[in-house]
Amino acid sequence: SLPRAVKIVEVGPRDGLQNEKQFVSTDVKIALVDRLAAAGFQNVEAASFVSPKWVPQMADGAEVMAGIARRPGTIYSVLTPNMKGFEAALAARADEIVIFGAASEAFSQKNINCSIAESIARFEPVARAAKENGIRVRGSISCSLGCPYQGDVPVTSVLDVVQRMAALGCDEIDIADTIGVGTPKRTREVLASVTKVFPRERLSGHFHDTYGQALANIYAALLEGIEIFHASVAGLGGCPYAKGATGNVATEDVLYLMNGLGVETGVDLDQVVAIGDFISNAIGRTNVSRAGRALLAK
Numbered sequence: 222s223l224p225r226a227v228k229i230v231e232v233g234p235r236d237g238l239q240n241e242k243q244f245v246s247t248d249v250k251i252a253l254v255d256r257l258a259a260a261g262f263q264n265v266e267a268a269s270f271v272s273p274k275w276v277p278q279m280a281d282g283a284e285v286m287a288g289i290a291r292r293p294g295t296i297y298s299v300l301t302p303n304m305k306g307f308e309a310a311l312a313a314r315a316d317e318i319v320i321f322g323a324a325s326e327a328f329s330q331k332n333i334n335c336s337i338a339e340s341i342a343r344f345e346p347v348a349r350a351a352k353e354n355g356i357r358v359r360g361s362i363s364c365s366l367g368c369p370y371q372g373d374v375p376v377t378s379v380l381d382v383v384q385r386m387a388a389l390g391c392d393e394i395d396i397a398d399t400i401g402v403g404t405p406k407r408t409r410e411v412l413a414s415v416t417k418v419f420p421r422e423r424l425s426g427h428f429h430d431t432y433g434q435a436l437a438n439i440y441a442a443l444l445e446g447i448e449i450f451h452a453s454v455a456g457l458g459g460c461p462y463a464k465g466a467t468g469n470v471a472t473e474d475v476l477y478l479m480n481g482l483g484v485e486t487g488v489d490l491d492q493v494v495a496i497g498d499f500i501s502n503a504i505g506r507t508n509v510s511r512a513g514r515a516l517l518a519k
């Protein structure tokens with residue numbers, strides 16, 4: 222049976238925008254985050270405190286966090302690869318930090334310039350400092366269903382990183398299909414293994430839609446009892462370190478699916494459709510949400 226309710230983490234302001242070549246103004250980013258929070262998302266990934274040389278689009282994270290209108294109860298998350306990022310996140314009053322690793326050595330090197338083992342050593346003080354300051358810690362594991370450099374990724378590699386992230390005290394762990402190569406069969410296999418070593422209700426599915434499999438993978442994950450999913454409004458995005466990768470699954474499409482299944486999200490689809498239209502126009506991008514486009518055409 223399916224879960225009664227799910228949590229949708231809206232990652233558009235971060236994962237969706239990080240790869241945009243043209244700088245998106247801080248005001249647009251702030252408006253996007255505020256409108257998403259108002260639409261009912263419990264968790265909005267708002268910024269990244271990474272090196273501005275690596276990801277220039279996220280350079281204004283502090284200004285974004287300072288400019289948003291905090292909704293009581295909404296969790297605003299930010300990415301923090303190291304202590305420098307953590308200090309910035311603390312100053313910005315982030316509710317949750319995201320340490321991000323990978324199940325593939327090659328991807329770890331390309332994305333964060335260190336091995337998996339080095340990344341865990343780097344995350345350890347970050348996670349500890351977050352706990353000391355009462356900040357939630359989420360661990361994200363890229364390439365859990367495949368890697369652009371290595372190809373197939375064994376389940377054992379995913380499990381290894383899940384266990385290391387768990388040992389760091391992660392409140393939540395994201396199983397990420399960075400390049401959208403996963404299919405429902407693989408998704409179920411990986412999640413069936415991961416749920417044996419980490420509590421199911423604290424695992425999330427982060428699916429990119431490069432091969433058009435993301436919604437099917439979400440349904441597969443629901444059948445494994447997963448209750449947290451990441452999505453990006455209007456399907457914004459792409460990964461700077463994964464050539465050809467498209468954005469996350471579009472939030473509007475996920476909401477349409479959940480509404481049809483009778484699974485509660487607490488998020489208003491019509492508002493999200495309007496936000497998808499707003500941000501697509503603001504950055505001059507085609508809205509790639511199928512449900513969003515259909516509902517806008519009505």
Ligand code: HMG
Nearest residue numbers: 270271272275302305306321332333334361363364397399
């Ligand atoms: P590095 O070059 O090895 O680090 O990069 P470093 O410590 O040697 O520092 C180099 C320079 O960066 C220094 O500046 C530091 O001060 C600065 P310089 O002295 O040259 O002027 N620096 C920073 N500046 C601001 N904030 C910081 C910070 N850290 C260092 N936190 C590093 C290592 C991790 C920093 C770098 O590789 C990096 O920033 N990578 C960013 C990767 C990234 O953001 N990727 C996209 C997000 S992950 C993702 O999208 C996947 C996900 O969606 C899940 C999925 O789909 O798979 C989460």
Ligand code: MG
Nearest residue numbers: 236397399427
């Ligand atoms: Mg991603």
